[in-house]
Amino acid sequence: MRTYDYLIVGGGMVADAAARGIRELDPDGTIGILSADIDPPYTRPALSKKLWTDPDFTWDQVPLGTDEATGAELRLETLVTSIDREAKTVSIGEGHELGYRRLLLATGSKPREIPAPEDDRVLFFRSADDYRRLRELAAQGGRAVVVGGGYIGAEIAAALVQNGVETELVFPSEVLGDGTFPPELARRYEQLFRDGGVEFRPNARVEEVRTEGNRLHVVLEGGDERPADIVVLGLGVDPVTDLAQQAGLVVDEGVVVDEHLVTSDDAIWAAGDIASYPDPILGRTRVEHVDNANEMGAAVGRSMAGERLPYTHTPYFYSAVFGVRWEAVGALDPEKDPLVVDLDADRTVVYYRDESGAPVGVLLWNVEDARDLARAVLVDGETDAEALRARIG
Structure with missing residues (x-):
């Protein structure tokens, strides 16, 4: 059985930053990264931002080069099904196990879903593979319905319309962004999209997506339907804490960690979207944005490698449209x-x-x-x- 000095479950930006953080203090320890994704770690914000709007930002700038930079052994399309804390092993299915001295849970988030057909024109947008599929669909033109007025929904609507796709944005509030911005700024924010050519369907909630012939239909509460050739659903995300819960770690709106990002098991750390940590400014919180992934990822790597400094960075979050x-x-x-x-x-x-x-x-x-x-x-x-x-x- 292969045993790693540092084993990371999850293959996102936290995993990349953690591996680099480990290498700051430990140049020789073995690092394993187990990722359910089909792609090596990559810069996730580009999927809904710069790849659509900056012609100088190309796909070859998306991968982070984690294994080359750190010497980590990266296993893609590998799902961890359980943790044995006593034996210090993880199961990756079919009787295969891997051992660890120190384990990091960086399992990230999963998109919220509604009933929808298995159709490659319907995307619960999250991954690099989703981006590639959407890019192919956008190149064919047609009409896109984007569901959700949060970060992903708004950014994808802006991206599509700026790439020549007729785009309608369906969201549940009165004014786009009114759950985040004060009224005058929400109106300014919404006007950016209207001026950009995005059609709006406010005060609308979606029950399901269905197909009729070759057309997709987004079915709203009340029975109205919005026809589409592409449907992108950005309904928010939930932290993937199942593995931690099954292992008996303390979970309370996230995997609970201390100021060193250690869980209730002193051989297991957690970071990124899933970590509920004591922020010195905000109090105990959980943050799902890229700055937190990068900074907490690096800090947790150093913590695993023996650094005893508390994590004190209060992250920021951002969006960019039009x-x-x-x-x-x-x-x-x-x-x-x-x-x-x-x-x-x-x-x-x-x-x-x-x-x-x-x-x-x-x-x-x-x-x-x-x-x-x-x-x-x-x-x-x-x-x-x-x-x-x-x-x-």
Whole structure:
């Protein structure tokens, strides 16, 4: 039985960063990466952003080159079915087991689904393979219906329409982004899509996708149907915690880890989308964005290799559509008394505040190089509105 000094379950950006983090402290320990994906680790945000909008960003820039850079042994299309914590082994099916000295769970998230046919024109968008399929479909033209107004839905709708595909966006709210942005900024955000040519179907929830002849039909609550040649569903994701639960690790809205990213078993770490960790600013939280994957991945690798420094990075998250980039730290809830500061016609800062007036989240709309300032605002807890207006400019 093959035994690794470091065994990583999951083949995403966390796995890549963790392997590199291990190598910072341990140049010789054996590293195994077990991935259910068909592709080696790659930069996931490009799948809904730069690959569609930046002609200088090509597919050869997507793979991260993990195995070449770190010497890790990468096994693709490998599903881990169970963990034996006493024996320190994982099962990969058909009686095959692998051993570990230290184990990292980086199993990521899976897309939420609704009833839909097995059809290569229907995508619960998540993977590089989904991107390749959608790119082929987009090249054929036709009409796309994108379901969901969150990050993936909005970015894919923008990507498709900018690549010549007739695109309709179906989402459950009144105004696109109104669950994230204050009203005036949500209207500005929605107008970007309208000006870009995206058709809107607001206040709509989808029950199922069905086929009729060669056409797809997105069936809405109430019975209305939206015809399509392509359907992309971006309904959010859920953390993949089944393996941790079956192994008896503590799971509470994520795999619970300490400040060193260690689980309730001191030979097992968890990081990325699945990790519920104690953030020094936000408190115990779970974050599903790329900055967290990169920073926590590197930190967990170093932790596995013996570093005893706590993980203290408060991640940011971002999106980019139609030439606008917004970034944020903390909780973006438009009901949290937002203080909107328009720096000029194109640049805006929003402070989301609790009952005391202290910020719990900061949104940077087209404001560059201000993430550290935003983190400082959350740490300081400034409650004076005029003082807040002057913090980021």
